[in-house]
Amino acid sequence: MGFRHKDIIALKDLTKEEIELLLNTADSLDEINRRDIKKVPTLRGRTVVNLFYEASTRTRTSFEIAAKRLSCDTVNITASTSSVTKGETLSDTANNILAMKPDIIVMRHSISGAHEYLAKRVSCSVINAGDGAHEHPSQGLLDMLTMRQKYGRIEGLKVAIVGDITHSRVARSNIYGLTTMGAQVFLAGPPTMMPVGIERLGNVTVCKDMREAVDRADVVMMLRIQLERQGKTLLPSMREYARYFGLNPEVLKLAKPGAIVMHPGPINRGVEMSSYVADCDQSYILKQVSNGVAIRMAMLYHVCGGEPAEG
Numbered sequence: 001m002g003f004r005h006k007d008i009i010a011l012k013d014l015t016k017e018e019i020e021l022l023l024n025t026a027d028s029l030d031e032i033n034r035r036d037i038k039k040v041p042t043l044r045g046r047t048v049v050n051l052f053y054e055a056s057t058r059t060r061t062s063f064e065i066a067a068k069r070l071s072c073d074t075v076n077i078t079a080s081t082s083s084v085t086k087g088e089t090l091s092d093t094a095n096n097i098l099a100m101k102p103d104i105i106v107m108r109h110s111i112s113g114a115h116e117y118l119a120k121r122v123s124c125s126v127i128n129a130g131d132g133a134h135e136h137p138s139q140g141l142l143d144m145l146t147m148r149q150k151y152g153r154i155e156g157l158k159v160a161i162v163g164d165i166t167h168s169r170v171a172r173s174n175i176y177g178l179t180t181m182g183a184q185v186f187l188a189g190p191p192t193m194m195p196v197g198i199e200r201l202g203n204v205t206v207c208k209d210m211r212e213a214v215d216r217a218d219v220v221m222m223l224r225i226q227l228e229r230q231g232k233t234l235l236p237s238m239r240e241y242a243r244y245f246g247l248n249p250e251v252l253k254l255a256k257p258g259a260i261v262m263h264p265g266p267i268n269r270g271v272e273m274s275s276y277v278a279d280c281d282q283s284y285i286l287k288q289v290s291n292g293v294a295i296r297m298a299m300l301y302h303v304c305g306g307e308p309a310e311g
């Protein structure tokens, strides 16, 4: 089966077979990341523009590394040091970049739906590196890759997602991806950070507290509090949040023995989880980051049609 999409905007748009194809491709491309010389000519001659309107460490860096390992030429544009600061619109910025003939624009933007708007107007591929509180498909894919590597499957896993569900594009992409792949998703978070009707997204259960979500879970995924997206204070205090929704060794014991702990980063240590949990043997947080390179290689490869370079 081939990949039929020009763009990757949301995991909501992908079928189970398409997600499996991306995960399988990432698993096989990951072999390149373990070589001494980590470069293949597969996408030689392609140009990737990383256009980031929001801060990023993991996503931007790993898209750049992924592109370079496949021999793409890469250019990074950060809004804060570009003509966006002079008032240039997204449309004008995109048209000016397009005039330089890129093959793929990887974009992060604070507005939900910005990528859909852009993808409809440009001929090159658009990959969503995070749009507002909507989706973060590469994060959802690398999270599923990490779970599949640990358990050999995604179907039937109990995945607890805890924290600021309302403002989390990571939660939304994981909910769509995991339920498409047959996992059971249990959500917990402060009522002020739990969207009404979220259960309607699929096989999703909203729990009354964190312990219920973590109980017998295979995966405990903690989310970052998105203070930058919260228009008003939604919490009495960080201390209170850590007490009721922070992961500590005692709560982690409720999960299945050997359950894995995940977090998309950056972690607020002592808030979303204790440092002990973040650094314990059950923590797969750095494994997630490593998998981010492989999954982004697979995304770049498939939006380019999956064709090997000639010559």
Ligand code: CP
Pocket (backbone or CB within 6 Å): 055, 056, 057, 058, 059, 060, 130, 139, 264, 265, 266
């Ligand atoms: N997980 C994630 O999106 O991290 P960055 O914001 O550092 O890219």
